[in-house]
Amino acid sequence: MSDLLDIRNLKKSFGALKATDDVSLTLRAGEIHALIGPNGAGKSTLIKQIAGGLRSDAGSVHFAGRDVTPLSTVARARAGLGRTFQISSLAMEYTVLQNVLLGALGQDGGVMRFFRPIMARNDLRDRAMTALTRVGLESHAAKRTADLSHGQRRQLEVAVALTLSPKVFLMDEPMAGLGASGSQRMTGFLDGLRSEAPILLVEHDMDAVFALADRISVLVYGRVIATGTADEIKADPAVREAYLGE
Numbered sequence: 001m002s003d004l005l006d007i008r009n010l011k012k013s014f015g016a017l018k019a020t021d022d023v024s025l026t027l028r029a030g031e032i033h034a035l036i037g038p039n040g041a042g043k044s045t046l047i048k049q050i051a052g053g054l055r056s057d058a059g060s061v062h063f064a065g066r067d068v069t070p071l072s073t074v075a076r077a078r079a080g081l082g083r084t085f086q087i088s089s090l091a092m093e094y095t096v097l098q099n100v101l102l103g104a105l106g107q108d109g110g111v112m113r114f115f116r117p118i119m120a121r122n123d124l125r126d127r128a129m130t131a132l133t134r135v136g137l138e139s140h141a142a143k144r145t146a147d148l149s150h151g152q153r154r155q156l157e158v159a160v161a162l163t164l165s166p167k168v169f170l171m172d173e174p175m176a177g178l179g180a181s182g183s184q185r186m187t188g189f190l191d192g193l194r195s196e197a198p199i200l201l202v203e204h205d206m207d208a209v210f211a212l213a214d215r216i217s218v219l220v221y222g223r224v225i226a227t228g229t230a231d232e233i234k235a236d237p238a239v240r241e242a243y244l245g246e
């Protein structure tokens with residue numbers, strides 16, 4: 001089986017800083033591939049390069065056998081390459097349901113003046129409500145997003161991503177700011193999600209990473225220093241020295 005996502009030799013510099021420096025990795029059907037590394041290692045930069053929000057200086061992104069490197073974020077999302085939605089992209093003054101609908105259209109608050117026709121589309125509403133139900137937010141659909149707790153906003157981001165039915169999920173720290181029980185709930189949810197679409201998961205919560213990841217890649221100063229199973233990564237001398245601080 002060929003790799004669904006094939007990242008080849010990606011590079012991105014900010015001035016003299018090499019944020020990602022020749023990164024290659026793959027994502028296979030059904031797997032969770034975790035990307036770990038210290039703060040500033042280049043994880044978020046890499047996710048943005050894959051999703052298309054940040055142009056790469058070099059390298060390519062192949063998705064489902066197709067070179068999507070020249071495509072915009074929206075075109076990549078339409079092709080099924082999941083966008084990561086972050087709390088910062090939620091429209092706080094709008095309702096939970098409205099945010100899911102906007103996300104499903106790949107839009108932001110700017111198109112809200114077209115909202116009546118959008119709300120009238122039952123197919124979109126149904127998809128949005130299904131996504132909200134899956135993340136446990138259905139009873140909050142009519143609430144203002146600003147009135148949600150941090151954990152509920154995280155669930156909402158995931159619901160937005162689900163509505164686009166991506167063939168690949170890109171997630172940048174979905175557990176961040178969740179308490180222990182929230183992290184556990186999200187871990188269970190992601191575990192079930194992998195059968196739908198594989199996940200490239202950037203995550204600091206190592207309990208979650210070790211519980212979920214089929215493979216782990218370790219990024220340090222923009223370079224992948226190791227890729228393997230949890231056991232292989234834990235035993236890798238370069239990882240222990242560079243990352244686990246031994």
Ligand code: ADP
Pocket residue numbers: 014017019037038039040041042043044045046
């Ligand atoms: P991580 O997500 O692993 O913590 P990032 O990808 O956010 O790391 O950042 C990698 C490095 O690139 C950091 O040194 C960061 O300060 C720098 N960086 C990230 N984005 C920008 C930017 N837009 N402009 C300048 N430097 C950036």
Ligand code: MG
Pocket residue numbers: 043044045
């Ligand atoms: Mg980051």
